[in-house]
Amino acid sequence: EVQLVESGGGLVQPGGSLRLCCAASGFTFRDHYMEWVRQAPGKGLEWVGRIKSEALSYTAEYAASVKGRFIISRDDSRNSLYLQMNSLKTEDTAVYYCARDLMALAGTAFDYWGQGILVTVSS
Amino acid sequence: DIQMTQSPSSLSASVGDRVTITCRAGQSINTYLNWYQQKPGKVPKLLIYAASSVRSGVPSRFSGSGSGTDFTLTISSLQPEDFATYYCHQSYDTPWTFGQGTKVEIK
Numbered sequence: 001e002v003q004l005v006e007s008g009g010g011l012v013q014p015g016g017s018l019r020l021c022c023a024a025s026g027f028t029f030r031d032h033y034m035e036w037v038r039q040a041p042g043k044g045l046e047w048v049g050r051i052k053s054e055a056l057s058y059t060a061e062y063a064a065s066v067k068g069r070f071i072i073s074r075d076d077s078r079n080s081l082y083l084q085m086n087s088l089k090t091e092d093t094a095v096y097y098c099a100r101d102l103m104a105l106a107g108t109a110f111d112y113w114g115q116g117i118l119v120t121v122s123s
Numbered sequence: 124d125i126q127m128t129q130s131p132s133s134l135s136a137s138v139g140d141r142v143t144i145t146c147r148a149g150q151s152i153n154t155y156l157n158w159y160q161q162k163p164g165k166v167p168k169l170l171i172y173a174a175s176s177v178r179s180g181v182p183s184r185f186s187g188s189g190s191g192t193d194f195t196l197t198i199s200s201l202q203p204e205d206f207a208t209y210y211c212h213q214s215y216d217t218p219w220t221f222g223q224g225t226k227v228e229i230k
Contacts, residue, residue, distance in 0.1 A: 035219075037167075045159075045167065045210055047219040063218045064124075097166065106173030107155040108214035113166045 002026040002112045004098050009117035016088050016121075022081040022098030022114055030054060030076040033101035035110055036083050038094035046094075048072075050101065051081070066092075088121045095119075125149050125213050129222035135230040142198040144225045146211035151191045155215035158187055158196045161224075162207045170209075171196065201227070 008020040022034070033056075036048035049062040051072045060072045071084040081098050095118050099110035126149035136142050146156065154174035159167040169178050171187035174194060184199040198205055206229055211222040 044224045045161075045212075045221045047217075047221070050217075050219075061217050102169070102172060104172060104176075106176065108219065109157040109169055109172035109212075110159070110167070111169050111172075111178065113168075115166060 002100065004100065004112055004114035006096065006098055006114040006117040009096065009119045011120045011122065012088055013123050014088060014090055014121055017084070017086045018088065018119060020083040020085070020096055020098075020117060020119070022083075024079045024081065024098075024100070027100070027112075029074075029079040032103060033108070034072075034074060034081045035099045035101055035108075036072060036081075037097045037099055037110065037113075038092075039097070039116075040091075040094040043094075048083070048096070085119070088119075090121050093119060093121045124218055125152060125216060125220050127211055127213055127220050127222040129209075129211055129225050131225060132223065133226040133228060135228050136201050137230045138201055138203055140201045140230075142201050142205075142227060144196045144209055144211075144227075146189075146194045146196070146222050148192045148194075148213055148215075152213045152215035154190045155213055156187075156189065156194045157212045157214060158185075159210045159212060160205075160207045161210065167210065198227075 035050040052059045069087045073082045095116040098114045100112040102109040102111040156174045158171040161167040208224045
């Protein structure tokens with residue numbers, strides 16, 4: 001059974017940092033691109049970024065709203081995905097989801113999601 | 124960025140109704156279009172990928188169609204468990220973008 005479990009969320013002051021972790025199990029983690037998606041309270045879904053597999057040199061891509069502040073990494077030996085969030089702003093307050101990329105021939109889709117973890121940026 | 128626009132933003136329907144939700148892309152995205160369902164307080168769930176491929180385990184009342192810029196999600200006979208918010212998502216080019224969501228409510 002595929003499972004994704006996020007941890008590391010919480011309350012942080014503006015300008016602060018936080019590191020989220022997503023522990024994966026039930027599939028061959030190293031073969032899949034992995035994604036981060038967030039959802040501000042009462043709002044829709046917003047893509048944060050993704051990291052490709054070793055075969056694509058672990059290339060990471062980011063939304064413009066977080067580029068230069070957030071860093072996505074992965075440790076395939078630990079089946080873990082990370083989101084390092086720096087210079088946090090109040091508008092980064094959201095539930096953060098990690099998601100697996102289906103990697104179908106017909107393109108990307110997020111077929112499994114973690115339960116989500118709340119990050120609150122407030123003074 | 125590719126803008127995704129869903130319509131309507133919300134709708135009221137009865138059990139057994141046929142429901143259609145539309146998603147329009149700001150440019151052609153071929154068939155790189157996915158649909159998700161999200162119930163209140165729950166995790167989004169993939170329903171349809173590549174515009175018309177129904178994910179394994181998703182009830183057959185859900186279907187998707189379209190290509191280019193115009194797409195539809197159809198629920199052929201609305202069931203009580205289908206009341207939720209639905210999002211379209213383009214995977215043609217990063218940054219991936221979502222529609223604003225369509226909330227399906229009980230009439």
